[in-house]
Amino acid sequence: MGRVTTRVPRTRFDVERGDSLVRPDTVAVEEPLEIRLGPDPLTTTMRTPGDDFDLALGHLLTEGLLHRADEVATMMHCTDVDEDGSPTFNVVELTLAPGAHLHERPRERTEAMTSACGVCGSASVDDVRTRSRFDTAADTLTLDPAVVAGLPDALRARQPVFERTGGVHAAGLAASSGELLVVREDVGRHNAVDKVVGAASRDRELPFAATVLVVSARASFEIVQKAAMAGVPAVVAVGAPSSLAVDLATEAGITLVAFARAPRFSVYSRPDRVTS
CATH class of the missing domain: 3.10.20.10 (Ubiquitin-like (UB roll))
Structure with a gap:
């Protein structure tokens, strides 16, 4: 298997101190x-x-x-x-x-x-706008607000490559209880999601009902689309949503959460699923 990280030369400048320091750095392989x-x-x-x-x-x-x-x-x-x-x-x-x-x-x-x-x-x-085979709007998933708020930190705790490089995204598939079932990292946010879907599909058939897709990146269109294609009824993102992601989530009946940083988050579609 290829390398996940590698070492490269780096020169770090400090303008206030007026100096520079040459030392190796660890970066994610692409x-x-x-x-x-x-x-x-x-x-x-x-x-x-x-x-x-x-x-x-x-x-x-x-x-x-x-x-x-x-x-x-x-x-x-x-x-x-x-x-x-x-x-x-x-x-x-x-x-x-x-x-x-x-x-x-x-x-x-x-x-x-x-x-x-x-x-x-x-x-x-x-x-x-690939149409999903699954009716995510009919999924009966409910989420406790405390579980939603805690998902980004739970994902962050399982990002060893990010810890070493700061240069990769992560995605995870979580149960409604907040338990992370699968976590994967990649330089591409969509790749991280595909890795999660591929890994989870070995143990369970699609659709992934009553689950949550958690991503360390923004809530883009392709992230919501992949959730819809896998039958995942909720997406929680650390970053901001795009207008097209909100449109697709609304159309597909997916609960879209963005700006998720404990203790706060914002819901852009199907907020009825988030209830104590």
């Missing part, structure tokens, strides 16, 4: 991951190495290409090498189980996915 179905490329995304199978599986599920984890028969890292002849583990090749097939065509993109955005370069807005 490398491309190509996901292939057999020999055919599906997508390439920039990610932090690690949990690549979760990322590949979660991406296929949140894009609607697959409906269940057991539709995948095998996943393996291809033996690609860098210019020094060392394995990079930057290609995951999967095969489908007998009788399984892709339920959607891979989304057309004008460029490769970056770690900053999961839907950048999409061919059309209609393509972005």
